Each structure stands twice: as C-alpha cells, then as structure tokens.
Amino acid sequence: MSTVVSAERRAIIQTVREFCDAEIRPHVMRWDEAQEFPREVFRKLGELGFLGILVAEEYGGAALSYMDYQAIIEEIAAADPSVALSVAAHNSLGSGHIHQFGTDAQKRRYLPRLASGEGLAAWGLTEAEAGSDSSGTKTTAVRDGDAWVLNGSKNFITNASVGSLAVLMAVTDREKGSKGISAFIVELDNPGIRVGKKENKLGMRASDTCTLVMEDCRVPSGNLLGSLGSGWVDSMKVLDGGRISIAALSVGLARGACEAAIAYAKERRQFGKPICEFEAIQFYIAEMATDVDAARLLTERAAAAKDAHEPVTRLSAQAKLFASEAAVRVTERAIQILGGYGFTKDFPVEKYYRDVRLCTVGEGTSEIQKLVIARQLLGKA
Ligand SMILES: Cc1cc2nc3c(=O)[nH]c(=O)nc-3n(C[C@H](O)[C@H](O)[C@H](O)COP(=O)(O)OP(=O)(O)OC[C@H]3O[C@@H](n4cnc5c(N)ncnc54)[C@H](O)[C@@H]3O)c2cc1C
Known part of the structure; x- marks a missing residue:
C-alpha cells in the first residue's frame, strides 16, 4: 500500500486545516468549558461537503473515499477531537447506516439534508x-x-x-x-x-x-x-467503518498533542538550555511520533481495504485498538513534557489528555476490539 498522499487528498487536507485554523481552533476551550455544541461550525462543514463525505453524489454527498475520510477526521481531531467525534458519528454511523442499508427512496428523502448540514444524524x-x-x-x-x-x-x-x-x-x-x-x-x-x-x-x-x-x-x-x-448485523458492519473514524480521530488527537509538546520543548528552558536538548525529552518525542505514524499506517490500511471492498472487521478493530491506546500514551507523555504547565488549561495538552479517554471506549472498548480481532484470527466470527 502506498503511503504517498495524492495531490487531490493534499488539497482536501489543506482546506480542512485552513477551516480549522479559522473556525475551530480559536474557540476550542470556550466550547469545552461551556459544553457548547458549535452548530454554526457544522453548517459551514456541510457547505464544504464534510457532512456527506462518503455519500454518493446523487444523494447530495461528496462521494469521497474512506482514505479521504480518515484524513479529514485526523485533521479535524488535531484541532478539536469533540468536533471530530460529532462529525464522525454523523458521517459513518447515522448517515452511513442509511447510505449502506437504506432503500433508494430513504436515501433520497434523508441523505441530501444530512449531507448539506441542514440536518444532523x-x-x-x-x-x-x-x-x-x-x-x-x-x-x-x-x-x-x-x-x-x-x-x-x-x-x-x-x-x-x-x-x-x-x-x-x-x-x-x-x-x-x-x-x-x-x-x-x-x-x-x-x-x-x-x-x-x-x-x-x-x-x-x-x-x-x-x-x-x-x-x-x-x-x-x-x-x-x-x-x-x-438491524444488529447491519450495525456491526456500520461499526466496522465507524471504528476507522475513531482510529483516525485518535491519530489526529495524538498528533495534536505531539506537535504541542514539541513546540513547548523547543521554547522551555531549564538548566540553561531548551528542555528538548535533554535526551529523556528527545526519547519521549521519538516514541510519541512513532506511535502516531504507526497508528496512521494501521488506520490507512483499514481505510484502503474498505475502499477496495475487502473484509475490514479485523483491520478496523486493530486500527482502533492500536490508535486509541497509542493516543492515550502520547497524551500522557505530552503532559509530562509540559511539566506543571501541562496540568493547566493554558496549554492544549490538558484537553487532549481528557478527550482521549473516549477513544478506548466509544464504538467498542479496547477489550471488545481484542475479542473481535481474536475471533477473526481464530475463525470464530
Ligand atoms: C462520549 C460518548 C459517546 C458515545 N456515542 C455513542 C453513540 O452515538 N451511539 C451509541 O450507540 N453509543 C455511543 N456511546 C456508547 C459507547 O459505545 C459505549 O459506552 C461502549 O460501547 C461501552 O459500553 P458501556 O459504557 O456500557 O461499558 P460496559 O459494556 O459496561 O463495559 C465496562 C467494562 O467492562 C469491559 N467488558 C465488558 N464486556 C466484556 C467482555 N466480554 N470481555 C472483557 N471485558 C468486557 C469493558 O471493556 C469495559 O472495560 C458513546 C459513549 C460515550 C462515552
């Protein structure tokens, strides 16, 4: 599987990044403290096509691939995992179930409104x-x-x-x-x-x-x-796709924490030099970045298999298991690198550290992912 990002996907990622910088990043802590759902942001995400990412064009969607989808979720999660979670639930769970299993009449009736962001699923x-x-x-x-x-x-x-x-x-x-x-x-x-x-x-x-x-x-x-x-059998198939999005969310979240920790380690000085000069901090950063990249590779493998209509139950569970557990490790290390400041709400790692705990629970806990993976390997599924 090639890990080279196509020019088209690079352009999509750039669009999401610019949107996040302008519309999401400045407000993240305010929404978090107030538990405020940013409805207006979702209207704009709809206008950009990010609420019908996987939906066919005839039903008003952007008809993008799972590889595009995981890249978009990673990018949003790096800015705000909460927004990414709602985008993921809307795209791959609510809309995804209708898109995968609905009749043509149901898709025509419900999907255009969902894909435009006028309604949410x-x-x-x-x-x-x-x-x-x-x-x-x-x-x-x-x-x-x-x-x-x-x-x-x-x-x-x-x-x-x-x-x-x-x-x-x-x-x-x-x-x-x-x-x-x-x-x-x-x-x-x-x-x-x-x-x-x-x-x-x-x-x-x-x-x-x-x-x-x-x-x-x-x-x-x-x-x-x-x-x-x-309904239940179909739900398990919907979750096969959904777990790729939680894996991507974990990658984005971990990447955000890693980037924040690297920036801090270059600025913060102790014992007369930046703390990034200490080998202990360098080892942390090296491990964090490796976790992020390994998690992304597993997520991309599952997304590529989904795009190729290959079986993804084991691949998506492995991606979700590894990426979410890796993201927990990365955010924990990020707090350590920031020392006491990591414990405050003045720096973003505190929020990543809280948000990440959903990733090992939602859409099936880590323990359930292990059962799914083992059953697939043992031929018991
Ligand atoms: C923020 C958030 C958003 C969510 N969004 C949705 C949503 O949109 N739609 C939806 O349907 N659900 C949603 N969920 C629910 C989520 O999927 C469940 O919380 C999750 O599946 C775990 O179920 P539970 O909380 O009942 O935990 P339990 O099933 O009670 O698990 C408790 C503990 O027991 C362990 N355990 C249970 N059974 C086994 C076993 N057989 N072997 C080993 N260990 C086991 C678990 O791994 C866990 O550690 C959401 C949850 C949260 C927190």
Whole structure:
C-alpha cells in the first residue's frame, strides 16, 4: 500500500486545516468549558461537503473515499477531537447506516439534508443494559397497522439533542436474539421521542451526548431500515467503518498533542538550555511520533481495504485498538513534557489528555476490539 498522499487528498487536507485554523481552533476551550455544541461550525462543514463525505453524489454527498475520510477526521481531531467525534458519528454511523442499508427512496428523502448540514444524524445502539453486550437491546418496536411503535431508551447518543434524525435499533422479535433486532429511522421532531439526560463529561465536551427516550413513538412502516431482523448485523458492519473514524480521530488527537509538546520543548528552558536538548525529552518525542505514524499506517490500511471492498472487521478493530491506546500514551507523555504547565488549561495538552479517554471506549472498548480481532484470527466470527 502506498503511503504517498495524492495531490487531490493534499488539497482536501489543506482546506480542512485552513477551516480549522479559522473556525475551530480559536474557540476550542470556550466550547469545552461551556459544553457548547458549535452548530454554526457544522453548517459551514456541510457547505464544504464534510457532512456527506462518503455519500454518493446523487444523494447530495461528496462521494469521497474512506482514505479521504480518515484524513479529514485526523485533521479535524488535531484541532478539536469533540468536533471530530460529532462529525464522525454523523458521517459513518447515522448517515452511513442509511447510505449502506437504506432503500433508494430513504436515501433520497434523508441523505441530501444530512449531507448539506441542514440536518444532523445520530445513531443509537447503546442502552443501559446493552453496552459492550450490544445485542442486549431492551427497546422494542411493535407493528401497529402501517406503523411501528417504539418504546425504550438509548444512552450516550452523540448528536442526540442537536440532530434531526436518529437511526435506532429495537427488538422486533425477542425469540430470535440478535437476529430479532431491526433498525429504524426516527425523525427527532417526532412527539414520541424526547431528549433525556445530557451527560456532563470528562472530555469531548463540545460533542453532544444525551439519552433518547421513546414512549409510544410511532414511525411509519417505511422507516424500517434494512430488512426486518437485520438491524444488529447491519450495525456491526456500520461499526466496522465507524471504528476507522475513531482510529483516525485518535491519530489526529495524538498528533495534536505531539506537535504541542514539541513546540513547548523547543521554547522551555531549564538548566540553561531548551528542555528538548535533554535526551529523556528527545526519547519521549521519538516514541510519541512513532506511535502516531504507526497508528496512521494501521488506520490507512483499514481505510484502503474498505475502499477496495475487502473484509475490514479485523483491520478496523486493530486500527482502533492500536490508535486509541497509542493516543492515550502520547497524551500522557505530552503532559509530562509540559511539566506543571501541562496540568493547566493554558496549554492544549490538558484537553487532549481528557478527550482521549473516549477513544478506548466509544464504538467498542479496547477489550471488545481484542475479542473481535481474536475471533477473526481464530475463525470464530
Ligand atoms: C462520549 C460518548 C459517546 C458515545 N456515542 C455513542 C453513540 O452515538 N451511539 C451509541 O450507540 N453509543 C455511543 N456511546 C456508547 C459507547 O459505545 C459505549 O459506552 C461502549 O460501547 C461501552 O459500553 P458501556 O459504557 O456500557 O461499558 P460496559 O459494556 O459496561 O463495559 C465496562 C467494562 O467492562 C469491559 N467488558 C465488558 N464486556 C466484556 C467482555 N466480554 N470481555 C472483557 N471485558 C468486557 C469493558 O471493556 C469495559 O472495560 C458513546 C459513549 C460515550 C462515552
């Protein structure tokens, strides 16, 4: 696999970088402290095509590749991982599920609005009793005439209070276990669905994370997404792609922390010289940069396989596992390089150190990634 970045991708990266410098970086700490979701930024990201990155042109998308997608997420995450998390949930989870498994009519109805940024997508698999055990869904969907009636709740849903629709998994046939779970497109102005608790989080604070509660929530039968009973199986395929975006997010976050630490190490003087002159600091920097590059290579390998329509379950889990754990190591070292100043909100590494903790948990914990990888290798999948 070539690691040379094409001129087209370089131009995309440059556009994202300039956008982040102008519209995101100056406001990162304010949004973080206020837990403010920057809705206006998402409207502009939509105008640039970054909210329909993977969506076909006929549905209003930019029709870019997974290799482009991971590069865009890396770039946004280097500026603000919170914004990258909401962009990723919108693109590869909510919109991605509709794009991968929707009918032509569903795609025509929902994707253009999502791709333009006029609306945002959420995606709900997690529940109070269904976290890592994602097929433990309790939410039900019962057929009533020409509608499905949903009851239950979903936890930790990204974009829940700022989104226009959510793709939600619900049990349609309890007897069939994971093969009795179906997916539904639920518009968030439906009177049967409401936003519950907003999470007060350690990191990723500008990304919106809330509970969604469904009480006799009627959705038209045409909003069944994919075939009846395929919702959980389809969700696992959606997560195969989603995990590439969390890997890319981890790469960007780690790169941001590494760059901040290098800049600081060149400026900060102790014992009469810049601290980057000390071998201990040089070793830290060398290890951090190597972690970032190794994580990117695994992420690009998974993205390239996805673009080639090859199996990606193991590759995306490996990329996500390594990149997220590497990003934890890198941010921890970045704090050490900044000493006491790394512990303050005056420097960006403090925020990367908090934000990174989501990366080893969201879209499947590190422990679950290891199970996925081992099952693939042992032929037990
Ligand atoms: C900020 C944020 C945003 C999120 N966004 C979304 C979203 O948009 N949509 C959505 O559906 N979900 C979302 N999630 C939920 C996320 O995917 C879950 O938190 C995650 O899958 C873990 O589930 P859990 O929190 O219930 O942990 P648990 O499953 O309770 O895990 C607790 C611990 O037990 C370990 N564990 C569990 N089972 C095993 C096992 N079999 N073997 C070994 N160890 C095990 C885990 O690895 C972990 O260390 C989000 C979460 C956060 C924090």
